[in-house]
Amino acid sequence: MKRYILRRLLHGIVLLSMVATIVFFLGRLTGNPVDLMLPEDAAPEDRVALIKALGLDGPLHEQFFIFATNAFKGDLGMSIRMRQPAVEAFFSRLPNTLAIIPWAILLGTCIGIPLGVVSALNRGNILDRAAGTVGVLGIATPSFWLGILLIFVFSVELGWLPSGRMGGPEHYVLPVITLGTFLVAGFMRLTRSSMLEVMDSEFVKLARIKGLHEGVVIWKHCLRNALIPVLTLWGVFVGNLITGAIVVETVFAWPGVGRLTYEAVIYRDFPLLQAVIILKAILILTINLMVDILYAYVDPRIRLT
Amino acid sequence: MRRIPWIPITIISVIVIMAAFAPLIAPYSPIDQTLPDKLLPPFWLEGGRGKYILGTDPFGRDILSRLIHGARVSLIVALLALTAGGGVGLAIGILAGYLGGPVDSVLMRLVDAAFTFPAILFALLLAVTMGQGMATLVIAISLLLWASFARIIRGEVLALKQRDFVALAKVRGCSALRIMLTHILPNVLNTFMVLVTLNIGVVIIAEAALSFLGAGIPPPTPTWGLMISEGRGRIADAWWVSLIPGIAITLLVLSVNLFGDWLRDRLDPRLRQL
Numbered sequence: 290m291k292r293y294i295l296r297r298l299l300h301g302i303v304l305l306s307m308v309a310t311i312v313f314f315l316g317r318l319t320g321n322p323v324d325l326m327l328p329e330d331a332a333p334e335d336r337v338a339l340i341k342a343l344g345l346d347g348p349l350h351e352q353f354f355i356f357a358t359n360a361f362k363g364d365l366g367m368s369i370r371m372r373q374p375a376v377e378a379f380f381s382r383l384p385n386t387l388a389i390i391p392w393a394i395l396l397g398t399c400i401g402i403p404l405g406v407v408s409a410l411n412r413g414n415i416l417d418r419a420a421g422t423v424g425v426l427g428i429a430t431p432s433f434w435l436g437i438l439l440i441f442v443f444s445v446e447l448g449w450l451p452s453g454r455m456g457g458p459e460h461y462v463l464p465v466i467t468l469g470t471f472l473v474a475g476f477m478r479l480t481r482s483s484m485l486e487v488m489d490s491e492f493v494k495l496a497r498i499k500g501l502h503e504g505v506v507i508w509k510h511c512l513r514n515a516l517i518p519v520l521t522l523w524g525v526f527v528g529n530l531i532t533g534a535i536v537v538e539t540v541f542a543w544p545g546v547g548r549l550t551y552e553a554v555i556y557r558d559f560p561l562l563q564a565v566i567i568l569k570a571i572l573i574l575t576i577n578l579m580v581d582i583l584y585a586y587v588d589p590r591i592r593l594t
Numbered sequence: 595m596r597r598i599p600w601i602p603i604t605i606i607s608v609i610v611i612m613a614a615f616a617p618l619i620a621p622y623s624p625i626d627q628t629l630p631d632k633l634l635p636p637f638w639l640e641g642g643r644g645k646y647i648l649g650t651d652p653f654g655r656d657i658l659s660r661l662i663h664g665a666r667v668s669l670i671v672a673l674l675a676l677t678a679g680g681g682v683g684l685a686i687g688i689l690a691g692y693l694g695g696p697v698d699s700v701l702m703r704l705v706d707a708a709f710t711f712p713a714i715l716f717a718l719l720l721a722v723t724m725g726q727g728m729a730t731l732v733i734a735i736s737l738l739l740w741a742s743f744a745r746i747i748r749g750e751v752l753a754l755k756q757r758d759f760v761a762l763a764k765v766r767g768c769s770a771l772r773i774m775l776t777h778i779l780p781n782v783l784n785t786f787m788v789l790v791t792l793n794i795g796v797v798i799i800a801e802a803a804l805s806f807l808g809a810g811i812p813p814p815t816p817t818w819g820l821m822i823s824e825g826r827g828r829i830a831d832a833w834w835v836s837l838i839p840g841i842a843i844t845l846l847v848l849s850v851n852l853f854g855d856w857l858r859d860r861l862d863p864r865l866r867q868l
Contacts, residue, residue: 300706304707304710304711311716315719315723316723425851425852426844426848428847428851429795429799429844429847429848429851430840430843430844430847431799431802431803431819431822431840431843431844431847433802433803433819433822433823434802434822434837434839434843434844437822437826437829437837437840438837438840441829441833441837445830525709528709528710528711528712529712531712532712532714532715535714535807536803536806536807539806539807540826550715550718551807551808553718553722554718554721554807554808554809555808557722559722559723562718562722563719565715566715566716566718569712569715570711573710573711574710577710
C-alpha cells in the first residue's frame with residue numbers, strides 16, 4: 290500500500306511538472322511573456338522592471354529555473370486585473386466552487402445509479418427506453434445552454450428561482466441541476482451497461498439457482514459488483530466537474546474558481562490563468578489519488594500496481 | 595439487428611447540406627447588421643415577421659442565416675479536429691500496441707496523463723497565448739481527442755498482433771513499419787471510423803463551449819456557441835437569440851450519437867462499453 294501511494298505520488302509530481310512546463314513554454318510561445326503579464330497601457334520602465342524581476346533577460350533555462358523556484362514557493366505571479374497574487378485570488382474563490390460540487394455529485398449518484406439499475410432490470414421495455422432517453426439527452430445537451438434554458442423557465446417565466454449569484458439555498462438549485470445533469474447521464478449509462486454485464490455472469494446465475502431471493506441477487510450480488518467500474522470513472526468525473534464548473538459558474542455568475550477561469554480568459558489575464566491551471570492540476574491530482582486509494586480499500590481485488 | 599436510424603440520418607444530412615451550401619441557402623448575410631430590425635421574435639410569436647423565420651439578434655442579424663453559417667464552422671472544426679486528433683491517436687495507438695516495451699509504457703503514461711488533466715484548460719490557455727482563431731481551436735480540440743483514440747486503438751492492435759497473418763508477414767521479412775501500415779492499419783480502420791462518429795458530438799460541444807467562453811473563433815463569424823453566449827444577457831426579453839442555437843446543437847449531437855451507436859453495433863460491437 291505504502292509503495293503504491295508513493296508511486297502514485299511520484300506520477301502526480303511528474304504530471305504536475307509536465308503541466309507547469311507546458312504552461313511555461315506556452316507563455317513564451319508568442320514572444321515575451323511580459324506582454325501577456327502587463328496591461329496594454331503599461332509604462333516602458335515597468336516593463337523593463339518586470340523583465341528584470343522575472344529574470345526574463347537571462348537564457349531560457351535560467352528563466353525556467355526562476356519560474357519553477359517561484360512556483361515551488363507558491364508564487365505564481367500577480368493577477369493583472371485584480372492586482373493581487375493569483376494564488377490568493379484562487380483560494381479566496383475555491384470555497385464557493387466546493388460549495389456546489391458535492392451537491393452535483395450527490396444528485397448524479399442518487400438519480401443516475403438507481404436509474405441505471407432500473408434501466409438494466411427492465412432491459413428493452415418502455416422504462417429502459419425512457420431512462421435511455423434521459424441518458425442520451427443529458428450527454429447531447431451542452432451544459433451552458435441547459436443553464437440558460439433553466440434560467441429562462443424557472444427564473445424568467447415562472448419566477449420561482451433566482452437566476453444567479455450566491456445566496457440562500459434557492460440559489461443553489463439551478464447551478465447544481467445544470468452541473469449534475471451530465472453526471473446523472475454518465476452514471477446512468479455506466480451503471481446500466483455494467484449491471485447488464487454482471488447480471489449475465491456465472492455467479493449471479495448460481496445465486497439464482499441456489500434459490501436466493503431476487504432482491505438479494507440484484508442488490509447484493511449484482512449492484513455491488515456493477516458499481517466497481519462506476520467508481521473507477523470517478524477520477525474522470527472529477528476532471529469533468531472542474532471544467533463543467535467553468536461554464537456553469539459563468540452562466541450563473543457564481544463567484545467560484547470556474548468563473549475566475551472565465552474571467553482570466555476574457556480579460557486575457559495570463560498570470561491568473563497560468564496559476565489557475567497549475568492549482569487546478571494539483572487539485573485534480575490530489576482528488577484522483579484519494580479516490581484511487583479509497584477504491585483500493587473498497588475492492589481488495591484491485592492489485593495495487 | 596437494429597433498424598437504420600433514419601431520423602438522425604435525415605437531421606445530419608439536412609445540417610450537412612445547410613453547411614455545405616450556406617451562402618446559397620441562407621436568406622440574409624450572417625454578419626451584416628440591420629439595426630432597425632433588431633430583436634424581432636420568430637414568426638409564430640406576436641410581433642414576428644415572416645421575413646425572419648427564427649427572429650433576429652440584438653444587431654438585427656437573421657438568426658436562421660447565422661445558424662446556417664454557424665453549422666459550417668461547427669462542421670469544419672469537427673472535421674479538422676477529428677482528422678488531426680484522431681489521426682495522432684491512431685498513430686500512437688498503433689505504435690504503442692505494435693512496438694510494445696518502453697515505447698508502449700511511455701506513450702500510455704502520456705495517455706493516462708491526458709485523461710487526468712482536462713484538455714479544456716489547455717484550450718483556454720492556447721486561446722490566450724496564441725490568440726483566438728480556427729487553428730488554435732482545432733489544436734485545442736485535438737488535444738481533447740487523441741488520448742481516447744490511442745487507448746482504444748492500442749487495445750485492438752494488441753489483439754491483432756497475435757494473429758497468424760502478422761506472424762506470417764514477420765516470417766516473410768516485412769519491416770515493422772510495413773506491417774503496421776499494410777497489415778495492422780487496415781484492420782483497425784473500422785474501429786477508427788466508429789470512434790470518429792462517436793466523437794463528433796464531443797467535438798461540437800467542445801467547440802461551442804470554447805466559443806461560449808470567449809476562446810473560440812472570434813466574432814463576428816457566427817458559431818453556435820458564440821450565438822448562445824451573445825444572447826445570454828437578453829434571455830428575459832429575447833429568449834430565441836440564445837435558445838434556438840442550443841436546440842440546433844442538441845439536435846445535431848443527439849443525431850450523431852444515435853447514428854454512432856448504430857454504426858458501432860454494426861461494425862464493432864465490442865466497443866459497446868463506450
